[in-house]
Amino acid sequence: MFDKNNLKLYFICGTQDIESKTTIIDVVTEALESGITMFQFREKGNGALIGDEKEDLARKLLALCHDYAVPFIVNDDVALANKIGADGIHVGQDDMDVKVFAEQFKGKIIGLSISNIDEYKTSNLAHVDYIGVGPMYATTSKDDANLPVGPEMITKLREHVNHFPIVAIGGINVENTREVMQAGADGISIISAITKSENISNTISQFLQNVE
Secondary structure, rough: OOOOOOHHOOOHHEEEEEEOOOEEEEEEEEHHHOOOOOEEEOOOOOOEEEEHHHHHHHHHHHHHHHHHHOEEEOOOOHHHHHOOOOEEEEOOOOOOOOOHOOOOOOOOEEEEEEEOHHHHHOOOOOOOOOOEEOOOOOOOOOOOOOOOOOHHHOOOOOOOEHHOEEEOOOOOOOHHHHHHHHHOEEEEEEHHHOOOOOOHHHHHHHHHHHOO
């Protein structure tokens, strides 16, 4: 069952985000041990796994997340999410209509990316559990990222969505987390600040202090 507290420290990662000196299994394991509250498998970009390799890794990460009672979300790939029994899926504005796959994905967590008020107005949130808003700041983790909208976009969206769960994404680090939370976010999504950390446990501990 989804709770907005799951959004507090939402780790997003795929093999393309991992430095060669370690493995995604090691990074996700340490992140889970350190207290992340939700995990999204986002396998995209140059060198990303496909087919059976992608599915095998997703199954391993799903089992790992369940060992720590952390929801496992798949980015975009509805077929994969259904096949492995993922806890949820996160989609963008360019993906298929939410209502269409919500019918295939009953009882699961559904997240939708929204960058601005116009996208909110054209989005159907009836089948959505949370929205991902961003990018907050400039980010190098996503090749397809839009220009930064800043934490003020969360404040603006709050006027429309009231208490609807919002997770912020894009360029968030330990130093700017409080600014994002004060703007009205329920949590933060992190990629590179965790994957590129020299001390993942310490970094996550700092994030968790700053989202409270």
